[in-house]
Amino acid sequence: MARLLTLACAVLLALSAAGWTRSYFARDLVSWSNSAGRYVELTTVPGLLRLTLVQGWPKNQPLHWYHNPPPAWLPIFGQQAMDHGGITTAEGQRAVWLPTGSAGGMRLLTRYRVLQIPFAAVAALAFLPLLVQLALAARRRRQRSARLLRGLCPACGYDLRATPAHCPECGATPSA
Ligand SMILES: [Zn+2]
Numbered sequence: 001m002a003r004l005l006t007l008a009c010a011v012l013l014a015l016s017a018a019g020w021t022r023s024y025f026a027r028d029l030v031s032w033s034n035s036a037g038r039y040v041e042l043t044t045v046p047g048l049l050r051l052t053l054v055q056g057w058p059k060n061q062p063l064h065w066y067h068n069p070p071p072a073w074l075p076i077f078g079q080q081a082m083d084h085g086g087i088t089t090a091e092g093q094r095a096v097w098l099p100t101g102s103a104g105g106m107r108l109l110t111r112y113r114v115l116q117i118p119f120a121a122v123a124a125l126a127f128l129p130l131l132v133q134l135a136l137a138a139r140r141r142r143q144r145s146a147r148l149l150r151g152l153c154p155a156c157g158y159d160l161r162a163t164p165a166h167c168p169e170c171g172a173t174p175s176a
Pocket of ligand 1: 153154155156157158167168169170171172
């Protein structure tokens with residue numbers, strides 16, 4: 001389980017580092033929509049990852065990864081200017097123009113919400129389990145030495161002043 005978590009964190013770190021670098025050279029856009037009018041867009045701007053949820057989308061589109069440049073008709077919500085460079089959200093309304101085949105296009109008003117996450121924050125997430133492990137190990141060490149000082153079993157805290165060589169409670173042998 002711990003090994004799996006370490007592996008997942010290593011993968012997350014590698015992916016975020018790769019995406020971070022790539023975001024300065026290429027524009028990626030992954031989008032998908034369903035028949036209920038929900039459109040999901042994941043896109044990158046230099047150093048940042050943006051997830052946009054749109055309501056009122058008229059087309060049913062399969063999942064697609066657009067390499068740069070995405071088709072000109074596709075509105076890119078997440079590449080609109082945002083005020084902050086950190087983790088931030090934005091929402092609003094936007095008119096989009098969609099092609100409807102040979103007949104031309106249609107204009108519609110959509111509502112959107114954007115969540116922006118810097119790649120640096122995604123990379124930092126990968127170190128979180130390591131920090132938690134270090135903090136827990138330090139706490140165990142502190143607890144153990146505090147118990148030894150007070151003549152208690154370092155493993156379970158039982159009073160060992162009468163039987164210092166062997167814990168009758170948990171079987172630990174602290175002097176060994
Ligand atoms: Zn004990």
